[in-house]
Amino acid sequence: MPSTAASPAASEVRWNLVFRQAVLEAAAAFALALLLLGPIVGLVLDGYQVKNELQRPLLIAAIIAVGRFLVTLATHTPAGQAALDRFNARRRQPGVLVVSAAESGRQRWWLLAIIILGLTLPFLASKYWLTVLIQAMIYVLLGLGLNIVVGLAGLLDLGYVAFYAVGAYGLALGAQYLDLGFWSALPLAAMLAALFGGVLGFPVLRMHGDYLAIVTLGFGEIIRLVLNNWLEFTGGPNGVSAPAPQLFGLEFTRTARDGGVPFHEYFQISYDPLHRFVFIYLVLFLIVCLMVVVVTRLRDMPVGRAWEALREDEIACRALGINHVLVKLSAFMMGATVGGIAGVFFATYQGFINPMSFNFFESALIVAIVVLGGLGSTTGVIVAAVVLTILPELLRAFADYRVFAFGALMVLMMIWRPRGLMRPRRRAFEVKGLCP
Amino acid sequence: MPPLLSLLVGRAVKFCVGRVGASARNLPILLDFSGGGLRYANSPCPSESAELNGSTSLWGRVAAFSYHSPGNLIRMDWHILAQQLVNGLTLGSIYGLIAIGYTMVYGIVGMINFAHGDVYMVSAYLTAICLAVLFSFGIDSLPFALLATLATTMLITAAYGWTIERVAYRPLRSAPRLAPLISAIGMSLVLQNGVQLSQGAKTQGVPSLIPATLRFGEGNDFVQITLVQLMIIVVSLTSMAALTWLIQRTSLGRQCRATQQDRRMAAILGINTDRIISTVFVIGAAMAAIAGVLVTLNYGSFDFYIGFVTGIKAFTAAVLGGIGSLPGAMLGGLILGLSEALFSGMVNTDYKDVFAFSLLVLVLIFRPTGLLGKPEVEKV
Numbered sequence: 001m002p003s004t005a006a007s008p009a010a011s012e013v014r015w016n017l018v019f020r021q022a023v024l025e026a027a028a029a030f031a032l033a034l035l036l037l038g039p040i041v042g043l044v045l046d047g048y049q050v051k052n053e054l055q056r057p058l059l060i061a062a063i064i065a066v067g068r069f070l071v072t073l074a075t076h077t078p079a080g081q082a083a084l085d086r087f088n089a090r091r092r093q094p095g096v097l098v099v100s101a102a103e104s105g106r107q108r109w110w111l112l113a114i115i116i117l118g119l120t121l122p123f124l125a126s127k128y129w130l131t132v133l134i135q136a137m138i139y140v141l142l143g144l145g146l147n148i149v150v151g152l153a154g155l156l157d158l159g160y161v162a163f164y165a166v167g168a169y170g171l172a173l174g175a176q177y178l179d180l181g182f183w184s185a186l187p188l189a190a191m192l193a194a195l196f197g198g199v200l201g202f203p204v205l206r207m208h209g210d211y212l213a214i215v216t217l218g219f220g221e222i223i224r225l226v227l228n229n230w231l232e233f234t235g236g237p238n239g240v241s242a243p244a245p246q247l248f249g250l251e252f253t254r255t256a257r258d259g260g261v262p263f264h265e266y267f268q269i270s271y272d273p274l275h276r277f278v279f280i281y282l283v284l285f286l287i288v289c290l291m292v293v294v295v296t297r298l299r300d301m302p303v304g305r306a307w308e309a310l311r312e313d314e315i316a317c318r319a320l321g322i323n324h325v326l327v328k329l330s331a332f333m334m335g336a337t338v339g340g341i342a343g344v345f346f347a348t349y350q351g352f353i354n355p356m357s358f359n360f361f362e363s364a365l366i367v368a369i370v371v372l373g374g375l376g377s378t379t380g381v382i383v384a385a386v387v388l389t390i391l392p393e394l395l396r397a398f399a400d401y402r403v404f405a406f407g408a409l410m411v412l413m414m415i416w417r418p419r420g421l422m423r424p425r426r427r428a429f430e431v432k433g434l435c436p
Numbered sequence: 437m438p439p440l441l442s443l444l445v446g447r448a449v450k451f452c453v454g455r456v457g458a459s460a461r462n463l464p465i466l467l468d469f470s471g472g473g474l475r476y477a478n479s480p481c482p483s484e485s486a487e488l489n490g491s492t493s494l495w496g497r498v499a500a501f502s503y504h505s506p507g508n509l510i511r512m513d514w515h516i517l518a519q520q521l522v523n524g525l526t527l528g529s530i531y532g533l534i535a536i537g538y539t540m541v542y543g544i545v546g547m548i549n550f551a552h553g554d555v556y557m558v559s560a561y562l563t564a565i566c567l568a569v570l571f572s573f574g575i576d577s578l579p580f581a582l583l584a585t586l587a588t589t590m591l592i593t594a595a596y597g598w599t600i601e602r603v604a605y606r607p608l609r610s611a612p613r614l615a616p617l618i619s620a621i622g623m624s625l626v627l628q629n630g631v632q633l634s635q636g637a638k639t640q641g642v643p644s645l646i647p648a649t650l651r652f653g654e655g656n657d658f659v660q661i662t663l664v665q666l667m668i669i670v671v672s673l674t675s676m677a678a679l680t681w682l683i684q685r686t687s688l689g690r691q692c693r694a695t696q697q698d699r700r701m702a703a704i705l706g707i708n709t710d711r712i713i714s715t716v717f718v719i720g721a722a723m724a725a726i727a728g729v730l731v732t733l734n735y736g737s738f739d740f741y742i743g744f745v746t747g748i749k750a751f752t753a754a755v756l757g758g759i760g761s762l763p764g765a766m767l768g769g770l771i772l773g774l775s776e777a778l779f780s781g782m783v784n785t786d787y788k789d790v791f792a793f794s795l796l797v798l799v800l801i802f803r804p805t806g807l808l809g810k811p812e813v814e815k816v
Binding site: 406 | 558569604607617618621624626635642794797800804
């Protein structure tokens with residue numbers, strides 16, 4: 001720091017300059033905030049007239065100006081400078097973290113603890129928190145699925161919700177028209193979603209990255225609009241009901257509805273509507289664990305390595321003889337399958353679905369989960385999915401400001417850590433005898 | 437009747453040059469910018485709209501008509517087709533104006549500015565607020581009020597464009613490609629919900645200020661174009677021409693094009709690329725503001741959600757014309773607007789968005805760079 005070595009007079013001059021700059025910046029921020037917020041926040045439309053609420057933008061602009069003033073001052077103190085440097089250094093961290101074999105061995109115990117916690121949690125939770133947990137698990141599944149497409153294969157899919165919708169409607173419409181149950185619909189809906197992914201992906205995957213993003217966005221909207229407008233088949237905006245899951249023919253209802261035996265009667269326990277949710281949660285949790293294993297294994301397999309190689313350099317891969325369309329298609333269909341499975345669980349947990357649940361905001365949320373978690377990082381995606389579903393529930397007190405805060409958080413997170421929360425980890429392979 | 441309303445109605449009647457009866461709102465115009473299919477409940481005069489847009493498709497009616505009197509077939513065909521062309525041209529110029537913001541930003545920083553549609557939404561609110569404030573001050577010259585509204589809205593919306601770039605995108609200039617996209621989605625949520633929180637969730641509106649209509653043809657076979665529609669077409673073509681001049685002929689435009697071609701080289705040659713990028717955001721926002729003012733005057737009602745669908749459509753238009761290309765954005769907007777209007781007039785209104793997105797997918801499959809885009813050469 002040059003200032004520490006300088007004489008007191010020079011330091012005073014410097015601080016005067018800093019102070020002046022801070023005041024100017026604060027004034028500029030105040031003026032800009034007033035210009036932006038004055039009409040929108042301060043003049044509220046009421047019919048064809050406006051109500052004057054100008055105290056609100058004045059207050060917000062004053063807060064912004066004071067904040068700006070303090071931040072400018074703080075960044076000129078030695079401590080503030082150091083913090084800024086740390087902040088910038090963290091932003092430039094490299095993409096992948098290599099984990100040694102010994103370290104990944106230690107992580108197994110953590111993994112075991114998390115699995116046991118995950119399996120016991122539903123028996124401790126209230127109904128409200130159980131539904132939150134199920135939602136979190138659904139988003140974890142969606143995040144893992146999209147992580148294959150966006151994180152590993154590097155294909156930006158902004159219409160992922162389409163496959164989620166196909167899965168959900170696959171269960172609901174399959175039950176309505178083909179009399180399918182939950183367990184038969186689960187693989188069929190997943191396959192249907194994969195089919196949709198293949199049909200969309202095959203022509204589209206030849207394209208360059210950003211076009212893919214926009215085509216998938218269009219596709220997501222097409223699916224939602226068709227579901228919304230095809231009244232005779234899907235029920236349109238009124239939605240359709242979806243069947244509840246069964247355990248080997250045992251139903252989770254008070255009285256048997258589909259000719260089976262109620263779960264509580266079979267096991268001679270009293271009826272509890274929570275049983276259904278606990279069951280859905282447990283199945284979902286097992287599927288999520290399975291997915292984690294599958295994704296981890298896939299990353300070490302040739303196809304997984306081809307995904308990541310294609311993400312890094314498509315031209316080099318093609319020169320090496322990788323069929324880029326087929327490899328991308330496999331990632332796309334894999335992601336679609338997982339999305340379809342998540343959709344089936346969503347439908348059975350809600351018991352009722354309509355196209356409103358599958359709008360662009362959902363797609364954006366899932367992309368946000370993957371990017372915030374750290375592209376390609378399984379742990380990061382799981383953490384981000386759990387945080388992003390539980391955080392809004394904790395913020396219920398500020399229900400009105402929830403989405404606003406969520407959007408602001410997305411912007412801030414990206415500025416703070418543009419690569420996401422966690423860096424993807426890659427296991428190091430040690431060959432005994434070669435390494436000293 | 438509140439004083440403002442009576443004043444507005446008085447002005448409107450005085451300003452009228454065509455048939456007073458047919459106000460802009462009563463027309464069966466397909467220019468709807470509301471969010472989803474469910475939001476049309478307050479669309480006025482359902483009987484007349486149903487007549488043109490309803491279940492009876494054009495081909496159905498042509499068939500029925502020709503069965504009785506085949507001689508009139510061509511005349512009947514002509515006036516509906518021409519009406520849809522007028523509507524499509526109006527819609528298309530709006531898409532074109534908004535698409536400019538997408539295409540310029542994409543060309544220069546290579547990101548999809550998801551918040552752009554919401555900037556357009558903000559400008560619609562600003563229009564209504566400006567008009568209300570001006571009329572409450574007793575300004576009774578309509579042209580002055582409109583010009584003042586346009587200028588104020590453009591200024592404040594441009595400030596929004598600048599601020600969004602400064603706050604959400606500039607810190608991410610060197611970040612991985614997906615980071616600005618997420619930040620843009622976050623910004624879009626902030627704008628939508630900020631407006632919803634401060635202005636309320638209900639649909640807002642402005643009174644119909646210019647109800648004048650030009651009508652061609654007689655009897656039941658006529659084509660009408662409202663003065664606002666004419667204004668939309670004229671103003672958007674003028675601003676597109678002005679922008680083309682700015683980009684092609686001025687020093688600023690040269691700097692923009694240089695930055696778009698090679699940002700690092702432009703910086704080496706002494707161009708302040710950060711400032712140019714800010715300028716591009718400002719221009720895009722100002723164009724969206726023009727679109728916002730015009731649409732608000734034409735359609736009359738809006739809510740905080742209109743930015744999303746219109747934004748996606750405008751982006752579709754930009755991709756259709758070839759993203760990064762300015763004339764492409766305008767051409768794409770016109771093509772999308774025309775084909776959407778023709779589709780909804782002749783086939784089905786419910787599926788017009790499906791049609792628009794399918795058009796996008798098809799164009800991208802068969803011509804991935806859009807209509808006027810340059811093919812990307814991949815270098816190793």
